[in-house]
Amino acid sequence: MAHPSLKAAFDAKKFIVAPGIFDMISTKVADGMGFPCLYVTGFGTVASHLGVADAGIATYSDMVGRAGAFARTARTPVIADADTGYGGLLNVRHTVLGYEAAGITGIQMEDQEVPKKCGHTPGRRVIPAEDMVLKIKVAAEARRDPNFLIVARTDARTSLGLEEAIRRGHMYGEAGADIVFVESPESEEEMAEICRSIDKPLLANMVEGGRTPVLPVERLKALGYAIAIYPAVGFLAAAKALESAYATLRDTGEPPAESYGFGRICELMGFPEVWEFEKKWAREP
Structure with missing residues (x-):
């Protein structure tokens, strides 16, 4: 079931x-931080x-396997990102x-041609707008829960210009x-024009080093x-931390002095519950 709290937050204009989450550890960490959405x-x-x-x-x-594991x-x-809906209209319904x-x-579904590409990389091509409209109509009809939200993304700005993206x-x-x-407006002025022109809840994609300025x-x-989504914030930080930790081990022969902590990661992964279970059901020697 979809969480009704997210639709309620949009309706209340919060x-x-x-x-961004990308694996089970990032999901567990982010889930405990008090965000209204991942x-x-x-x-x-x-x-x-x-x-x-x-x-x-x-x-x-x-993708559905991984995203479903995160959601559970x-x-x-x-x-969750669902690329282009993974095919034609029947695929969209199934997705x-x-x-x-x-x-x-x-x-989230986008109007790129297959195979799709990351929205802040070159070479993206889009399908006719009318084809994407049909995908959205199928998606809206397919959902069973009114709290399930459909995010429609256009990548037209980069190849066809801002006016077409707004259309x-x-x-x-x-x-x-x-x-x-x-996706991918290239200045704050373009972002302002998008917001003035489209009377729907709008999503800003804040990617460090991407094509769009990262605004407060x-x-x-x-x-x-x-x-505002921050898809790269977690994996960029994780890659940097891993690079630093592995470099310290390579150069000094010792792990870094500061880390998340083994005890803390055990707690995050649910080991205390495991230990309590084992204690309850332990057989006497």
């Missing part, structure tokens, strides 16, 4: 900050699960039903998308965004 990043999930680029290689089964673990609502059954609260944003909102995501939350609110 600004949503959603960190975002399953395609880039990070594909990288951590398959060790390859987010370039259309991951399948529906790869988290108490926090989860929005929505599968993500919803997996316990995910929202699905598509209008169309996708009218087709039934709950949230409109215009208060500025995003003032522009008119409803939600």
Whole structure:
């Protein structure tokens, strides 16, 4: 079941900050931080699960399995990347039903051609807007729970310009998308124009080093965004920490002095409950 709290937050016009999660440890850490929503990043999930680029290689089964595991673990609502819906209209219907059954609260689909590419990398091509409209209509009709949210993303800005991206944003909102995501605006002025032009809850994608300026939350609110996702914040920090820890071990022959702590990670993973279970059911020698 979708979490009703997320739809209620959008209806109440509460600004949503959603960190990216990409594996089970990042899910457990983020879930305890008090965020109203978690975002399953395609880039990070594909990288951590398959060790390859987010370039259309991951399948529906790869992604629904991973995202579903995250959603079952988290108490926090989860929005998950679903690429292009993994095919045609029947695939989109199957994807929505599968993500919803997996316990995910929202699905993000984009209007790229197959194979898709990460939204802040070059070479992306988009399908006709009318084809994406049909996908959104199918997705809206397929969902069984009214609390299940549909995020419609357009990648048209990079290849076709801002005007076309805004036109598509209008169309996708009218087709039934709950949230409109215009990917990769290239300046704060473009972000402001998107917010002035589209009368739907809007998503800002804050990617460190990406094509879009990373703005403070208060500025995003003032522009008119409803939600900001930070898909890369977790895996970039994790990669940096791992690189530093491994370098320390290589160079000194010892692990780093500061870390998350073994006791703390045992608690995060649920070992105290395991130990209590074992104590209760232990057989006398």
